[in-house]
Amino acid sequence: MNPQVIVTDVQRPKLIPPKGASKVLLHSCCAPCSGEVMEAMLAAGIDYTIYFYNPNIHPKKEYEIRKDENKAFAEKFNIPFIDADYDMDNWFARAKGMEFEPERGIRCTMCFDMRFERTALYAHENGFPVITSSLGISRWKNMQQINDCGKRAAEKYPGLTYWDYNWRKGGGSQRMIEISKREQFYQQEYCGCAYSLRDSNAWRREHGRESIKIGTKYYGTEDKA
Numbered sequence: 001m002n003p004q005v006i007v008t009d010v011q012r013p014k015l016i017p018p019k020g021a022s023k024v025l026l027h028s029c030c031a032p033c034s035g036e037v038m039e040a041m042l043a044a045g046i047d048y049t050i051y052f053y054n055p056n057i058h059p060k061k062e063y064e065i066r067k068d069e070n071k072a073f074a075e076k077f078n079i080p081f082i083d084a085d086y087d088m089d090n091w092f093a094r095a096k097g098m099e100f101e102p103e104r105g106i107r108c109t110m111c112f113d114m115r116f117e118r119t120a121l122y123a124h125e126n127g128f129p130v131i132t133s134s135l136g137i138s139r140w141k142n143m144q145q146i147n148d149c150g151k152r153a154a155e156k157y158p159g160l161t162y163w164d165y166n167w168r169k170g171g172g173s174q175r176m177i178e179i180s181k182r183e184q185f186y187q188q189e190y191c192g193c194a195y196s197l198r199d200s201n202a203w204r205r206e207h208g209r210e211s212i213k214i215g216t217k218y219y220g221t222e223d224k225a
């Protein structure tokens with residue numbers, strides 16, 4: 001970690017990982033969601049590694065944009081970044097039969113389970129006593145659903161704890177947006193999977209809006225299209 005790095009200058013709640021653990025594996029879904037989580041852990045002096053495992057993201061172009069941006073932001077802070085598999089075939093296989101489930105439903109439970117299962121396995125194999133995730137910081141997500149999945153995954157390994165810290169509190173949600181604007185992060189317009197893209201576009205059509213154009217919208221800027 002680079003001690004010279006400047007993070008957002010605010011008073012934050014005191015952040016101590018469960019059982020006073022000295023190492024944390026942070027599952028990250030994207031730079032906008034993890035920006036505040038990363039800065040909060042940096043400010044608290046927590047030694048952490050980012051684990052990017054998101055085979056749900058579709059198409060590949062969107063996946064690469066989200067991953068590369070998250071990686072670049074981690075490099076800024078000298079935070080280790082684990083680029084895990086993009087095993088989307090496995091994701092689609094697990095989503096079979098759930099294609100028309102609504103967001104926050106059983107397909108999303110499967111999706112969170114899958115991502116946490118791999119995160120927990122990596123933590124177990126690489127000596128991380130605690131896992132957590134940026135997934136719950138978005139107000140579009142059901143935090144309880146995410147926490148249940150995280151706990152379920154961690155419980156499989158003795159000594160591994162899922163940290164269910166509420167990253168939204170203490171101004172976290174607001175800082176998430178501020179950091180995204182400051183960094184001009186890519187502004188994704190759907191949750192991530194092919195089905196959320198389909199449903200977001202259907203909603204847009206109904207409301208007379210254009211379909212999503214991947215790779216064109218950035219926080220704090222005009223469209224770069």
Ligand code: SF4
Pocket residue numbers: 056057103104107108109111112191192193194195196
């Ligand atoms: S809507 Fe989001 S959380 Fe739900 S299955 Fe799709 S990518 Fe996963």
